[in-house]
């Protein structure tokens with residue numbers, strides 16, 4: 001059995017990166033696959049991941065770390081890679097069709113009746129979200145599951161990471177042409193190896209005590 005606690009305890013939010021240290025390609029491939037494998041409600045996968053490995057790509061993302069978010073720009077620029085986790089801004093029938101077709105290709109429907117039941121469930125659930133008017137925040141919550149997968153995966157691979165909500169999402173949407181693709185930038189994750197002057201590396205982790213967080217029934 002794998003013990004994940006040492007990784008969870010060792011990980012922390014990196015505040016400064018060593019720009020000279022790059023994540024090896026096989027590890028980036030693992031991280032990409034971990035994002036793709038993230039679970040989502042009704043397998044909705046309402047996300048898209050933009051990966052910046054080049055200085056030019058990271059500079060485009062860092063433009064959105066301005067004003068009150070300027071403290072995040074060096075992390076985006078000096079990290080080895082910065083991922084933009086995007087979410088679809090509407091739940092489209094075309095996307096639901098793509099999910100059904102993929103599940104069929106992946107062999108999840110042994111017969112047409114199974115497919116019919118699944119389609120009815122997926123489309124019914126999507127319609128309920130649309131009618132309630134909360135499809136977008138619901139989809140964004142799915143994207144955060146991918147963020148969690150990336151954070152724990154990075155820790156297990158001994159890669160430092162910074163989840164980043166401190167950026168101008170409207171500006172980044174325009175910079176990356178996301179509205180035309182039906183997407184919004186939800187959250188960023190910078191990934192790499194911390195710099196020698198990262199003040200956070202030596203600080204103890206702080207969490208509320210388990211006794212206040214869990215109720216056993």
Ligand SMILES: Cc1cc2nc3c(=O)[nH]c(=O)nc-3n(C[C@H](O)[C@H](O)[C@H](O)COP(=O)(O)O)c2cc1C
Nearest residue numbers: 011012013014015072162163164165166167187205
């Ligand atoms: C969704 C999310 C958004 C965050 N945004 C930022 C950010 O914009 N800049 C930053 O330096 N840290 C950011 N953090 C890091 C948190 O401050 C950090 O996770 C928290 O203080 C716990 O510390 P630890 O990650 O070192 O265990 C963010 C964390 C999460 C989960």
